[in-house]
Amino acid sequence: MTTTHNPPLDTELEAATTTATEAAVLTTVESLADELDAFSHDLHAHPEVGFYEFRTVRRVAELLARHGVTLETGVGGIPTAFRARAGSDEGPQVVITAEYDALPGVGHGCGHNVIAASSIGAFLALAPLLADGRLPGGVTLLGTPAEEGGGGKELLIQAGAFDGFDASVMVHPGELDAAAFVANAKRQVVATFRGKAAHAAGNPQLGRNALDAAVTAYQAVAQLRQHIVDTDRVHGVFVEGGTRPNIVPERAVLEFFLRSRTVDSILELSERVENAFRGAALAAGVEVDVVWDGEPIYLPYRLNRTLAERFVAHSEPRRDVVAVIEDTGQPAGSTDVGNVSQLLPTIQPSVAIGDRGIPGHSRERADSTLTPDGHRAIVDSSIALALTAADVLADDDVRAAAWAEFREAGEPVRVSDLVPVAPWPDFPIDPTTPEELS
Template structure:
């Protein structure tokens, strides 16, 4: 069994982790800015994935690409210890908004934390694994990787996401990402409307039903969507339309209940207009995020040591982050998914101003602080005999 460092040695490890990140500071910031300049969408992050992987190769990691059949996923490994730590990098962007969710920062933080942990892997008995995880915004890359066994044997996992404020034990909502297609019959909208079956009207009926449903949603349930395809011309009765909708809830169980009620609204559109409809899952369902309490406490101590003041633990449950496929991982593996606060002038994620802020000086500082704190949290777990045993035992079960 790996020897557990004494208190003084643990402090020394923390200082070394910070020194490694500081040594790579310029390269980490350059990587963050480079990804930001070249945004790529879900499952098409070829340049971004390669850039992140190459940064790890340069740091001495062994990289395996095309993990579990996903050509923009990879795993980079260093060390041979029995405590396998997974650090997750995201790098997909948003349509039209680029890196308005700060995945450029997430990737750079992951590289920095990975390089720091690799420096102390031998003495802490670590195998450090940095995963390139595609398609978080839509597509559920981590869900696919989890289901296909990419994370089998990991003792713990974590990543750091930018946000308006520092939140350690961040929570998220479960998510269903749906496409609803309606099929009707074309006809001349003026000369022979009676011969048509209007798929555009089906969309309208469905959205009215969903709007009325909102009064009766459970606390924490949400639904929101867009008309992705509404027809071709005003003088043609639309025969093919599509809705894209997100359903969210505080848990997968609550999401299942919302799904049943929303599906009835989708069906109502088809029934009222004589159209057929089909519901398709665009992404696998995302579970709610459940951070590991001990890892969250270790990260809190580390990030406070960087001079930051995260929101109080009792406020975290009410500070929801939307949804993430990291939620599915957190149900299976002890996980950490804090947010690192950046100065975005009041903007929040998925706004253009937040995208601009993700390459600001405060974002660059966030890359450094996030990398150091994430590495320190995992190093603290490795150095704590009880927690180490818990994590290693859980990975083997």
């Protein structure tokens, strides 16, 4: 006689709940697909750079309002940061972050229009499940401006906007489907050399050449590159270099970005670069002011395989997603998502759009978001993000595993733990007139 081993009742119930959640999310996202794609196209047509995303935020508010959701703007004192909430303040909490700033000259060459549309899609897919109690806890849609250099997420961290969450999720367009990958720390520095002006032909001996110091500093940093690891990067430009050839330059300015894999290594690299600046100033007999972090530090991305694997599972069968692209020792970019990942379990999967080889930060990448691939990416990402967030809310084991993995990598790290926090920028005022709004 064959004995049938039925699964425990709670397992059956969990499976049924998961299936029902997935069906509800798919239905909602499919109903929103054209609206989300149109929103993405609208952002592409009206790109706004960091901290100037006023029109974009109004479009987000209009989209959410059509679905009964109120948007809070000015979060953390940042005019173009926004927040919407669904569910309860009690129980587990997930934050879905959205980026929406563009690049000067190339518009949405990093695909932030797709990011915003996908994050909104995931939020709207979860909202009804939270409203009627099918999912516990709450979800926050957090609009994070100025990722392209302004460090909106770091400023929002300092303002407390990321406190109290169990996970943070977001996608990013790229050429590969991957749930997690390496991202470097990034730090900015400006060195201002101050000398003494004199007639360059008549009495140059009375001058002290700030440009000479800047050139020496630039060369010293170039020589430093031979003696750093392959994954480190130091790249800079001359911002100022004098006014006329017949005047000994009394002022010259360099700006550099530094990138490295770890918190410790970015701080060590910073010290070596500053020594190059100060040594060059001493050699030229000029003064130098070295100012770090006019743009917030971007911390390295802390991988979370637990969440990455959930995203992979929820991407099937629509996409074949690699869980983690391991560190191969190749150079990598930077993102302020890294700052969030150092505080709580975080994923920022890459979603493939267009042909392989399309460079990031290009007009080709921007235009790829308008294709059927872009439409599909929004739909697929909204679904996988929503279902990953649902796992965090509904499954105690997923939350526990994600946090255990996070803590195994070390304690939470804040920029303020490492260096003095730089002053915040002066934010622009919305240039739109009341007549234009009416």
